[in-house]
Amino acid sequence: MTPRRPRPSARVQFLAVFRKEVRQTARDKRMMAVLVIAPLLQTVVFGFAANFDVDRVRTVVLDRDRTDVSREHARRLLADGTLIRAGDTASAVEAELRVHRGEAAAAVMFPERLAADLAAGRPAEVQVLIDGADPNRSTVAADAVARYFGGVGERLAREALAARGATPPGQLALVPRLFYNPGLDSPPYMVPGIAALLLVVVTTIVSAMGLAREREMGTLEQVLVTPIRPAVLLAGKIAPYVIIGFVNLALLVGVASLIFGVPIRGPLPVLALGTLLYLLTTLGVGLFISTISKNQQQSFLGGFLFLVPALLLSGVMTPVAAMPGWLRAITFVNPVRHFATVMRGSLLRGAGLADLAIPLTALAVIGSAIFVLSALRFRKTLS
Missing domain, CATH: 3.40.1710.10 (abc type-2 transporter like domain)
Known part of the structure; x- marks a missing residue:
């Protein structure tokens, strides 16, 4: 009787799926361009285009x-x-x-x-x-x-x-002091918000289309015959996008600082924590979209339908305070709004963990809820 081979450990299974996802992504030159080069070019273009300074x-x-x-x-x-x-x-x-x-x-x-x-x-x-x-x-x-x-x-x-020989009245002069952005330039305010939007495109839409493509090609069914646990499979597929998200953030912050003069005043660990919580949300949304999509076209449309209201209700282009009261309440469940607040607060104002407690907590709650729901939905579709 042939002895049964022991099931590989969760760590070995995770590394196998992770390596497979990295190799598959790296081999696709068009995908690498979408994940890395496109966000950099879009940051430069949008940074110059989204300029609210009016002159001439x-x-x-x-x-x-x-x-x-x-x-x-x-x-x-x-x-x-x-x-x-x-x-x-x-x-x-x-x-x-x-x-x-x-x-x-x-x-x-x-x-x-x-x-x-x-x-x-x-x-x-x-x-x-x-x-x-x-x-x-x-x-x-x-x-x-x-x-x-x-x-x-x-x-x-x-x-x-x-x-007439009269003594002119005393003159009261107003001397304003502008903190964080003395020149009132648009790029230092707009570019961090644009980076938050581009991360949605890179993580939500691309991850949703990637998982939908595997379901369309039948590779997910092939994985089901292996002893890999669904949780390990999910972690292995999501982890590369988390790394790509952090790489994109580092590149976008570098471009924002070098080209547009965006300062980097805040503690980077706080920004990294906010990014991790934000990616938990965006990848969770991408995962959920992939579970309800039968092909890549449907997943792209689902990601686009999420992106448009997330942009409009984020406060990146228009201030949230100018929206009606009922609409401002809806923005509290928009992760893009909270991450844009974290980006601007950390980079421009040098805000720390205590200063950004509210948006970080909101990202943690929203991200946990969405990711758990999406993981359960993913596991159900596998079974």
Whole structure:
């Protein structure tokens, strides 16, 4: 009688599955490009594209006064680069028409007798037409005009009081101190959020399609005839994607720091803990999608349906505080929101474990629930 061969240990089974997954992934050049090269290129492209800094707003000028005073105000108004001169107009109708056609985003119209009214101490009005189709651009343009002419009005009032021999009132100056991002640049804020989104693509969609491909090709059924336990099989298949996720994070943080000047202030172990909890969630979602998909097309569609609401409700592009109350409550179950908070808090503010306790706890709860549910579903499909 032939003696039965002993079942390999769980460690040996795990290493066998792990090596098989690594070799299979490494042999697929297109998959390696999707996993490593694509996220780097997307980070660079999105980092430059997702820029909310507004300057060089095209502005036309209507100068009815045609004096040195009106020309000097026009020059100073456009001096800081927020507004750039896109030409002059001869009438208000032409100015409005150029804004309507999109040839300019703003029009500044100086009235007749501007210099004479200012010299005589009479009130004068400068009209500004602004294209409100882009709220961000229009707000910046309106603030630039209001800030300039507000300063001009204050200066003229003080000069008038001084000319009458009256003592000008004391002036209260506001001196703001901006922490973490003194230049108010968009990339240091946007790039960490973009990295969180790219990790979803790399881990959720790719893992879901990989498992669905094996089911489609019948290789999972071949594994079932081996003595490998389902839990070990699952761990061996998921572990390579965890490593790929950490490698991608390291590359993305390096690109963010070198190209976009994103600081790395926080303790890296806290960032690593947040990444591990986040990958637990994203891989759990990918695993769940693979268990309900019959082929790769269905798994890709399922990953896309998860990615779109996760992006919109993450606070990466638009602040969560600006959403309605009922929608803000839904964002609490979105792992992308919490990991973006961990990334920004750790990199920009140097936040530690205590500072990020809430998003880390949320990631742990969401990740554990999703991964356990997905593992049970995976085991059920195997049996």
